[in-house]
Amino acid sequence: MPTFDSEFAEIRFGCGLSPVVGRVDSIDAMLDGLTSQDAIAQQFPIEHFDIFRARMVKIEEWRKVRRNNRGTDLAAEAHKQRKVLNRIAREDKAKWLGQSMLRRTYTTSGFFERLAFFWGDHFTAHGKRGLIRRATGPYIEETMRPNLTLRFADLVKAAVLHPLMLHYLDQSQAIGPNSIRAIKKNGKNAGLNENLAREVLELHTLGVGGPYTQEDVRQLAELFTGLSFQSKVGFKFRKDYAEPGTETVLGIEYDDVANVKPVLAALEDLSVHPATASHIATKLAVHFVSDTPDADLIAHMTDAFTKTDGQLMAVYTAMLEHPAAWQRDAMNFKFPVDFVGSACRALAIPRGPIEALDEKAMKNAIMVPMAMMGQNWQQPNGPDGWPEEDAQWITPQGLSGRVRWAMGAPEILQPDLPDPRSFVDAALGSFASEPVRFAAGAAESKTEAIGLILASPAFQRR
């Protein structure tokens, strides 16, 4: 029976091997690493959304100034100030990408970083226009990291009520057709929007095979009217947008009150639904273990979810303690972000060079190459996030991107490139094959040798 192995634990569940950071030595240590203080986030900070909101307030103030002073110098100044604020946010987003790579490089709890990414992807949200396009990092910082060891329902509530989600899935402007606002404005601009309701059922909780109908989507969309936000206050329930009447979702009737309580009650019920338990257990197992995980592993995790009403620590424990989680027959293929992150970790990239990259340099060094590998940073095509199937990543075009990055980027991020012969051990440990060792010594240049090691199957898989 396979079981815990500290080298493999870092590769499969963490951010890869490191020549400078020690490895976790037990499943307990992996779990402790999740619940201890989020120290790596303090060391390599990414802005929280409530701070980011202040930027949104500022930019709105300038917009007002511009609108109220058309044709004047003040309007021109306001226009300029808005551009500056937008540019700074764009630059900061690039910096936050650097910080997240440094977290992966130096964390002692790689499992935490991987889970933060996993949940940020499960609850995919990004801004569609203007400043809020830079808010994904701050959203993950605020909703995923502090909640990922609590109950699944906590994550659902934090994500679904978040301004970025309400913006991304078009909820914040949806006005109940019989709401106070609709009546006052003679129905102008009133009407539901099903986007968020559908994705909550299909992606966030029950899963597309779950027991819901179009009518449940409709009812949930009605129930969601009123969920909105203002840059000044963050989440805001707009009573005047709320559709009056009770709503029934999956046979449960929710109260006719114009506040967030029935919404929270519905999210709670959906979060502990048996279909949700199996959907979430399966998705975790597929992401961390294999495209086709052992049925018993999923059952064990689902059971832990159900018994604890979705206590996530219980679900993670169930995964790690199950022997099938440690199988090595069908290894997953790393996502580009995990490939780049684990390369940074293996190279032990120092803080200086990556923090010195300006936005354009960061684009060139990491963002454009990652897009070519198939993962446009924080911009998945749809609310279903990144695909889990290995075949989606093992494409000629995607691998071309990985190989080119592996040969080109290390010297930018690590000016003091290691000797390839020792780098084989640092990056691959006991997973280094004879051909890779041979290639490390036979390549014509150091950059090619490092590139070959990073591009090798043992480094691409986990």
Next chain:
Amino acid sequence: MDLLSRRNFLARSGLIGCSLAASPLFTNVIFAAAPWDTRLVVIILRGGFDGLDVVQPYGDPAYAKLRQKLKGGPENGGLDLDGYFSLHPALAGLMPMWTAGELGFVHAVSTPYRDKRSHFDGQDILEAGTESLSTGGVRDGWLNRMLQAVPGVQADTAYAIGRGDMALLKGAAPVANWSPEADLTMSPQAERLMDLITQDDPAMHAALAEARLLSSPDGGQMGEMADNGEDMMAQMQRAGRGKAHLKVAKFAAKRLRADARVAAFSLNGWDTHQAQERNLSLALGRLAETLDHLRDTLRGNIWKKTAVVVMTEFGRTARENGTGGTDHGTGGLMITAGGAIKGGKVHGNWPGLGTSDLYQGRDLMPTGDVRAQAAWVMRGLVGLETSVLEQSIFPGMEMGTDPGLLL
């Protein structure tokens, strides 16, 4: 499944286990003569595109009431097509194609997918070409099954283009997967070593061999060979610039001028729940540029033999929603283009937009199967038998009467 297709591709090319450059089969097999001469391009619009706003049924008495903000028709800038339908102004650039009979539409078509209105399931069914999600063992895409049904398909007969995988081309027939920005050049030594270290991972090995094969011989950019890290990065940066959809169209056209007979790619940005006016115009602009580029580049003999088929996973609600957009619906629009198609016509059976005409009182009622339209195009273009189309390519589907999409 695409793993399988790559394995076949490479097995046919004699590449597995031997160095690419050394393969004597390189020119003979890979670039052999194509088995037929017409060209089929399939474009998938991901996100569910709003056919009612693109080919606007302004002659339908119920239309104006359903679309009070998203107004269409000639009075609101729509370009009149036939006195009943008008074209979204963002496609104005395609009017010469319409006039020349090289642009057509099929209204109120859909896949058999109903009621849950999930993008992801909708696209899976569209690309699998099956009746439902439980596919009865079908695991490949319909366009790949077409390739399986014709003799003589080579490794470069069909191209799936772009960063993402095209499920409709996955399967046992060889298909080239490529993105025009992905050219890979390594030193000969690095190439040999890469071949060596990936031997024990067949999926990676095959994909990398394919990458080497499809990269332009000159490294894509001004003939230089990237033999150090800096060059490698510079090459990537250059490749990342420019309009992605035009690069894809350019690559597709280049291959179709040569030996490729089938090309498929997708365009995103159609999920217009909000601010549809702006967002749909942007996406349509990209579609128009893409079709225009294909026509310009294939102009002449090849364009005459070309059929472009544009499809989406589902249409959108007949009624606009509360946020200046539309929600997921059912019946949708298919676009056809090319010198081989019979354009200048809005095909299909128009179901009407009265409340009782709508599917579930909310969506355009589908009156035709989008797969049947594709089947008739393939029948005319490649000469496939009806029985093959109904049994192998779209299992269990009935093609019905010829909708007359081709000349």
